[in-house]
Amino acid sequence: MNRPCKAQGEAVRIEDMLLSNGVALPSIGLGTWQITKPELLAELVACAYDAGYRLLDTAAAYGNEIALAKALRSTGIPRDKLLLSDKVWNTSRGYQAVQEACRKSLKKLKTDFLDLYLIHWPAGSKLHPDWAELNAETWRGMEALYQEGLVRAIGVCNFKQHHLQELKKTAAILPLVNQFEFHPGMNQEELLRYCQQNQIQPQASSPLGNGQILAQEELCKIAAERKKTPAQICLRWARQKGVAVLPKTANPRRLYENADVFDFALSAAEMQRIDQLPYCGGLGLDADEVTTFG
């Protein structure tokens, strides 16, 4: 196996979270947004695998599916040792379009199946007066992909509570996962509760607040007291709230740091201190407000 990884570290056994259909989803995966160069992807994938990562998260909109397939081929990691998660973009809404988009992504990724397939953004009311019907139709296409066995699990991203409630009225299968922005300072308490009450596994995009929250004073204080890094504190906090995470890094050494969060637990008092942090960075995109994504 060709392994271009130069970073050394101890492999971590990343714990799984069980989806309601029985699929084991690693609680930490590698986010690949904005990482498009095949060589860098190859190095990251190889390092991530060595560090214990088994879940790779991409999206049609990231423009890196072909590069990721090349990276996987160059590392020689067998397909069945990895879970691939992908997302349908907003230009492919509807029953037929989502199925065609999935087949295109499978071709680009050179794989017969995806482990997880997600709707990237809900249709929102500002752009789509018929948003509820449109989301229901796209979801029907997702269910068809699932029934056909092309995807092992289906879910959504950036859905707010009302999008999920509306979907529930027509869905034969509820989303197994909702991926949304979640990090200290953006606790999303109500959405989290709703997901957990409905057996929808929450998965955090931007669990480090896009890197912007890592200098927050209180977070740094807890990290220093614990002899951990602020990134590890954020990821552990999410873990203890039952949220899977997709920390993104282009730095192979940080892959190890971000996986190494299973050998300590935050106390209830520490969790509360983090819960109370003010908003201090992140992307902050709201599915009902975003109008630039189609």
Ligand code: A2P
């Ligand atoms: P880099 O790619 O240089 O490591 P999020 O996962 O919330 O989107 O955050 C991603 C950002 O956080 C990136 O800018 C990434 O920068 C940075 N980052 C990821 N892991 C760490 C870490 N362990 N320590 C500091 N910054 C990190």
